[in-house]
Amino acid sequence: MHVPGFILDTVSSEHSYPLDQNVLYDILILGGGPAAMSAAIYAARKMLNIAFVTVDFGGQIRETSEVENYLGFQSINAHDLIERFQQHVKSFRLPIGVGARVEAVFRNDGLFTAVMEDGLRYTAKTVIYATGARHRQLAVPGEKELIGRGVTYCSICDAPLYKDRKVMVVGGGNSAFTAALDLSRGNATIILVNNARGWQADAILQRQIRDYKKIEFLDLHEVVRIEGGDRVEGVTVRGRVTGEEKTVAVDGVFIEIGLLPNSDPVKNLVELNERGEVVVDCLCRTNIPGFFAAGDVTTIPHKQIIVAAGEGAKAALSAHDYLVQTSRL
Amino acid sequence: MAILEDKIREQIKTLFEALQNQVRIVNFTQEFECAFCRMTREMLEELGHLSEKITVEVYDFVRDAETVKRYAVDKIPATALVGEKDYGIRFYGVPAGYEFTSLIEGIIDVSRRKPNLSQDILTELAKVDRPVHIQVFVSPTCPYCMFAVRNAHRFAMASSFITADMVEVTEFPHLVVKYNVQSFPKIVINENHALPGLPTDTEFVRAILNAIAR
Numbered sequence: 001m002h003v004p005g006f007i008l009d010t011v012s013s014e015h016s017y018p019l020d021q022n023v024l025y026d027i028l029i030l031g032g033g034p035a036a037m038s039a040a041i042y043a044a045r046k047m048l049n050i051a052f053v054t055v056d057f058g059g060q061i062r063e064t065s066e067v068e069n070y071l072g073f074q075s076i077n078a079h080d081l082i083e084r085f086q087q088h089v090k091s092f093r094l095p096i097g098v099g100a101r102v103e104a105v106f107r108n109d110g111l112f113t114a115v116m117e118d119g120l121r122y123t124a125k126t127v128i129y130a131t132g133a134r135h136r137q138l139a140v141p142g143e144k145e146l147i148g149r150g151v152t153y154c155s156i157c158d159a160p161l162y163k164d165r166k167v168m169v170v171g172g173g174n175s176a177f178t179a180a181l182d183l184s185r186g187n188a189t190i191i192l193v194n195n196a197r198g199w200q201a202d203a204i205l206q207r208q209i210r211d212y213k214k215i216e217f218l219d220l221h222e223v224v225r226i227e228g229g230d231r232v233e234g235v236t237v238r239g240r241v242t243g244e245e246k247t248v249a250v251d252g253v254f255i256e257i258g259l260l261p262n263s264d265p266v267k268n269l270v271e272l273n274e275r276g277e278v279v280v281d282c283l284c285r286t287n288i289p290g291f292f293a294a295g296d297v298t299t300i301p302h303k304q305i306i307v308a309a310g311e312g313a314k315a316a317l318s319a320h321d322y323l324v325q326t327s328r329l
Numbered sequence: 330m331a332i333l334e335d336k337i338r339e340q341i342k343t344l345f346e347a348l349q350n351q352v353r354i355v356n357f358t359q360e361f362e363c364a365f366c367r368m369t370r371e372m373l374e375e376l377g378h379l380s381e382k383i384t385v386e387v388y389d390f391v392r393d394a395e396t397v398k399r400y401a402v403d404k405i406p407a408t409a410l411v412g413e414k415d416y417g418i419r420f421y422g423v424p425a426g427y428e429f430t431s432l433i434e435g436i437i438d439v440s441r442r443k444p445n446l447s448q449d450i451l452t453e454l455a456k457v458d459r460p461v462h463i464q465v466f467v468s469p470t471c472p473y474c475m476f477a478v479r480n481a482h483r484f485a486m487a488s489s490f491i492t493a494d495m496v497e498v499t500e501f502p503h504l505v506v507k508y509n510v511q512s513f514p515k516i517v518i519n520e521n522h523a524l525p526g527l528p529t530d531t532e533f534v535r536a537i538l539n540a541i542a543r
Contacts, residue, residue, distance in 0.1 A: 006372065006429040008337050009475065062472040079472075117529070118447060148512045148525025157471035157513045160499050231511060252511065 007079055019097040021121055025051040026329065027319050028114055028124035030102050033059020034305045035130035035295025037085045038312030039319075043128075044092035046320045048329075051122050052089070053097040053114065058082035059132040060259075060296070061305060063156050064178060068204070070305055081305075097122075102131065102265045107288065114265075125328045126290045126319045129266060129278060130312060133259035133296040133303065138170065142226030143255070150232025150252045155179035162188045162252050168235050169193070170223055171256035177201035177209055179254045184212045191248060193237055194219040195257075226253055261297040273299055284315035290326075292319050332372045338379065341433060345380040348440040352383050353411040357402050359390045365423045365500050369406035372423070382440060401492075404501060408432070410482075412439040417485040422497025426469025431478040431495060444483035446530070453534040454487045459541050463493040466508060466515040473527045474514040480533055481516070491537070 027043050029036050032054025043050050061067065064078045073081070090096070100116040105127060107113075112127045135153040137143060143151055152158040155169075155178065163186035169179050172194030180190050190212075197220050199206055209215060220240045227234040227247060236247045261277045271279045271287040278293040280286055280300065286293055294300075294315035295308035323329045333341070356373050358366040370387055377385035388396045390405045400409050400419075408420040410432075416439065424432040438444055446454075463481045467474035481493035498505050508517050516524040516533070522540035524533070 006333055006337055006425055007427050008340050008433060009427055009430040009472075056476075058472075065470070148515065149509070150511050152512045154471070154473070154512075157468060157473065158511075160468045160470065161505065161511060161513070231509065 009079070017093055017095045019051050019053065019095045019120075019122060021123075023049070023051075023123075024111070025049050025122065025124035026323055027051070027126050027128060027316070028053065028112060028122055029128045029130065030054070030105070030114060031059070031128075031130035031132055031295065031297070032057045032098070033061065033130060033132045033295055033308060034085065035059075035132070035308040035312035035315070036128070037089045038309040039128045039130060039294060039316040040089045040094060040312075041092070042313045042316035043319065044089075044094060046316070048320065048323070050094050051097070051124060052094050053100070053102065053116065053122060055099065055101045057086050057098070059308075063154055065156055065182065067305065069202075104265045105129070105269055105291075107269060107291070110290065112291065126292065126322060128284075128312070128315045128319055129270075129286075129291065129293040129297060130295045130308075130315070131262040131265070131297050133261045135255065136258045136260045138223055138226075138255055138257060140223050140225050142228065142232075143253075146226055146228050146232050146253075149230065150228060151226060151255065152252060153255050155182040155254050155256070158252070158254075159183050159186055159188075162186060164188065165251040166249065167191070167252040167254060168248065168250045169254045169256060171258070172196055172198070172219065173200045173256070173258070174202055174205055175256035175258075176254075177205040179256050180209050180212075180215060181205070183254070184209065184215070188214070190215040191250065192217050193221050193223065193235075195222045195240070196220070223253075259296060259303060263297055266291075282314075283318040284311060285318060290319075290322060292322075331375060332368060333375050338375070341376070342379050344433060344437065345382070347437060348380055348382040350382065350412065350440050350442055352436050352439045354383060354385045354436070355396075355400060355409040355411055356385060356387045357390050357393075357397060357400070357405050357407040358387060359405060360392070363406070366406040368425070369408060369423045372425075373408065376436075383436065406500075410435050410439045412442055416482075417492030418482045419492070419494040420497075421494055422500040423469075424495065425497075427472055427475045428467055428469055428478060428495060428497065431475045431482070434479060435482050438483060438486060444486040446483050446487055450530050450534055451487055453531075453538065454484055454491075456538060457488045457490045457541065459490060460519075461488070461491045461537055461541060462519055463491065463537070464496050464508070464517045465494065466496050466498045466504065466510045466513065466517070468499060468513045469497060471513040477514040477516055477527050477533075480530055484534070484537070 026048040100118040159182040166189040221237045224236040292315040294311040410418040478495045485493040518540040
């Protein structure tokens with residue numbers, strides 16, 4: 001078994017600077033990924049009165065093992081990167097609330113109120129909405145029924161269960177190739193299936209997995225259904241060119257086909273696009289004055305850590321400009 | 330060579346400054362230690378040196394049969410966190426990876442003698458009126474499992490009817506088959522009620538109440 005050392009994730013530890021429901025904050029930052037954390041740092045340096053509310057720190061970085069494309073780090077353990085981000089944020093001694101998801105955001109008299117799942121409410125003059133995204137599902141028969149019984153969306157969590165077993169990874173981008181790499185460490189036999197032609201992952205990731213002997217590449221194939229009763233027994237795929245269907249016996253299916261934005265809490269507040277992403281302009285402004293958004297929850301096309309961090313910084317600076325220009329400070 | 334890195338050790342020292350009451354870490358290993366038994370024991374002994382509020386007791390799974398029975402330990406490495414009483418908090422397997430955080434925060438909770446839970450959750454847990462055994466199956470690389478383990482252990486502190494185990498299944502592969510573990514975290518309540526994935530506090534408590542209502 002691979003033991004990833006002893007991780008002290010201070011994320012869930014109590015924070016010394018609690019949030020106050022009775023305070024009107026200048027900026028309420030919702031989310032805990034790189035966009036939110038970067039926004040917090042930029043806003044804190046403007047000496048604004050900030051509240052930072054998140055279910056956890058790190059966002060989707062928590063689900064990867066190594067990060068190899070963040071400026072300044074040729075390769076860094078994902079947890080270490082989160083820890084560095086977090087320490088940077090916490091160095092500003094901000095009031096932080098961890099553990100509860102936001103349920104809804106309302107606007108009243110030009111002020112924003114976020115209602116959390118634990119019933120707490122926080123009010124602010126502006127919001128930076130950076131709640132990220134979650135895994136997209138295939139929406140095929142058998143998927144929902146077999147979640148937790150062989151259908152999985154978290155390779156870093158579940159790859160250890162598939163040591164020496166046969167699995168399918170669905171997807172063609174970086175997440176799918178990262179899942180394949182996680183599984184290769186346990187000597188799993190892997191079938192990588194992509195709906196599109198070819199593979200969209202970074203060339204460097206493709207090179208890392210192509211040397212692995214126990215992987216089969218199957219592009220231009222779509223998953224028709226996932227087979228099994230009590231557990232996954234196979235996957236039926238259809239060739240998009242030939243139309244032929246075949247059922248492949250596998251013990252597990254790792255689904256890595258992209259993301260769904262966590263925009264439900266604001267769907268009645270701001271404009272979303274057809275994919276449910278919060279529509280932002282190049283200054284991270286939404287159609288609602290004072291409501292800014294950043295990172296994977298927005299229409300920004302490239303869902304990358306460094307892009308999200310940059311967008312978070314922009315959102316904070318834009319929020320500051322808004323507060324100054326509207327004489328709200 | 331020390332198990333814990335200096336950086337982690339310093340962070341823990343700071344966290345342990347907040348310890349309020351004595352915490353007993355009760356560890357079970359055996360004379361010929363498996364690799365993870367040894368790693369667990371050595372790590373716990375290092376923790377014991379980081380605060381005067383912590384004592385570490387090491388027992389032999391074979392020789393100390395009476396203590397093994399008292400703590401109802403059925404596999405090793407096993408670790409119990411004990412305050413003024415045994416709350417039923419157990420770690421089976423090495424609490425490594427993200428589960429190390431569960432261990433440290435569990436120690437802090439036990440030293441406070443009260444779990445960090447909302448009044449709503451405590452009210453629901455007060456309805457538990459018969460024995461509940463929670464097993465949370467985890468892998469050390471799973472970044473979400475610790476939240477399930479933390480809640481299970483807090484529930485055990487809140488209710489004298491509840492006992493809660495973290496089980497690192499890659500050390501106990503037969504349990505993967507027995508409990509049909511195919512994703513992490515997997516929660517099993519009283520052997521017959523399974524929850525795949527990470528439930529919210531409310532969903533978790535509801536599942537417990539449903540399990541005992543059967």
